[in-house]
Amino acid sequence: MLFYKFFLGSLRIVTHGGKAYFAWLAFLFLIIGVGVLGYGEQLSHGLIRTHMRDQVSWAFYIGNFTFLVGVAAAAVVLVIPAYIYHWPPIKEIVVLGELLAVSAITMCLLFVTVDIGRPERFWHMIPFLGRWNVPSSLLAWDVLVLNLYYILNFVIATHIVYRGFTRREYSKSFALPLILFSVPLAVSIHTVTAFVYNGLPARPFWNSAILAPRFLASAFCSGPAIMLVMLQLLRKYARLDIKDEAIWKIAELMAYAMFLNLFLFGAEIFREYYSATEHLLFTEYLFVGIRGHNAIVPFAWLSLFCSIVAFLLFLVPATRKNPVTLNIGAFLIYAGVYIEKGIALVIPGFTPSTLGDIYEYGPSRVEVMVTIGIYGVGFLLFTLMVKVATAIMRGEFHVDVEASLRQPGISPIAGAAPGGS
């Protein structure tokens, strides 16, 4: 009964807001519409409407999927200091990290869905119903850990938010084990995703032992970068009490993660160029192009440039604490890692192909449309969930448990915040 009220109240919150909020929602629905149109075209003509072909058989969709798995894993960055070290400034915003994870995994699952040739056969992957190929298939494991992580974050976030609604602290005996379990699970979703690529000796570019560590390092940069911007927006528009220390701490953690990321990258580059075996071809395709094919070379350098500049900005305390350079850094990290995972990881793995064929891939119109649409869905979900969560965090949306059992209706819902996010 109480949960029903929570549901109704949440519905009221997300349907009320200022002009900016509705303009944002309208924009999101618009780009979701673009995605639906694109996917409709792809469904009726087949994946031939993408620019993927036999030589480059995974591309932009799977790149975006990989990037977002990293974003989802990043919630853990906030969880570790908050719960293990009892560091209060971050603790109150952990729930936002978890909501981000839920939105990111939703997008991940959507990217996988649009990438497969027969989405209506998804049930073949469901354990016991279909034929789930474990332990040998890493994609089968990936589906399992992603869904577990998805459910876990959803349960934790709902629990904390709902407890806030009923004006109680979250239940330690219920939530804490789940929160602690989400830490290794976050590591596992990105590790298993890395292993999907890593376990393919046919593709020397991915067949490197530091691929999974690199995945984790870059995830711990990109995920928090989104959180940094989000926290500042929420502080400004949703009147949420978020301390500067929390933001600086996250930025500091990102500097370490970026250092590790660049170091591992350097180690990879050393091995490739110093040993200069046949496998150097893929790295050459990425950074200098081969036989006149250099479509992704500019992206490779742009990504590296963004990452290095961002690292320096986050390393120096003065620029880390300056809101302007902080935001530039967050943007650069996001861009750097997005290009790295979205393009620079997947495409060179396939170029040249296993038989030496060079097919220059760039996303098609349909791929861009569908991708935009999926981001629209993710942002919409995040916006709605955050709107409810922030209302509760501000103490505007709650019930008095005792009172509500006696009288119907929800006690003070202070309307919805004008801005939202």
Next chain:
Amino acid sequence: MTEHPKTEAPLSSPAESPEEAAATRRHFLQGMAATAFVAACSPLEREAFFQRHFKELNKDELARVLARLSQGYSERFHKQVTVSAEPAASGVLFGYALDLSRCIGCRRCVYACVEENNQSRDPQIHWITVLEMEKAGGVDVMHANAYYDADEVPRPGHFYMPVQCQQCEHPPCVKVCPVQATWQDADGIVVVDYNWCIGCRCCMSACPYGARHFNWGEPTIADAEVNPETHYLGNRPRPRGVVEKCTFCVQRVRNGRYPACVEVCPVGARKFGNLLDPTSEVRYVIENKRVFILKEELGTSPKFFYFYGV
């Protein structure tokens, strides 16, 4: 999960399984169908949607599936198309040998394969790729040219290496498939259940030989060009969105015939036979010539041997 009233009635008719478990599973699936497969139209399509994995079909179910497919193809291509599910014979392990010193790069094998195995003509799918390499460079696939366009072959200074599925003893494609839609049959042929494949393309990433091909668009073949003698795991026409590959012409070799590429080769570069039979051609090649396998460092153990006969 609730059942959609519109889809409930027709759905219950085709599923009358003798197995209790299968019935329960189907019933559950019917519930899911409402959300997952709203656009279901003909009963045949619906039956195809609920079809179980090839290896799980019992004799009656398999017969019904083959009849359904045969009927569908025959209607579509306006001629009688048969679909067999001839199993692997015992005591047979197929192997292939290709003489690099004889191959002239004419690509007749490529097109004979297309005609025999009902590959899509548009978009074009080839199961055999002939690589042109420079004699001075030796076997170097990373610098090979698959797109050579010559008035006359062989071109001076070049040699040719056809590559197709190597029917690995340890196939990486089978290992990565999340739904077991591809496996190695008892006679060593790696096959795909086109009705089970979800089209995730993990196998294409895993294959070191570029042997797997995806139906990116709707496959098309002119009625007259369809080979009507098909095998469920081989050359039957494929749907869009699934992966396909060379099966050593499973529809032929399980009936004692040579693969189409062996038959058509004008220079006799292609040898085929039972690796377990000491008198077979392929065994003769292995014992009397010096063979090598492609990308041996990957541990895939191909049953496709290259050799220099002269």
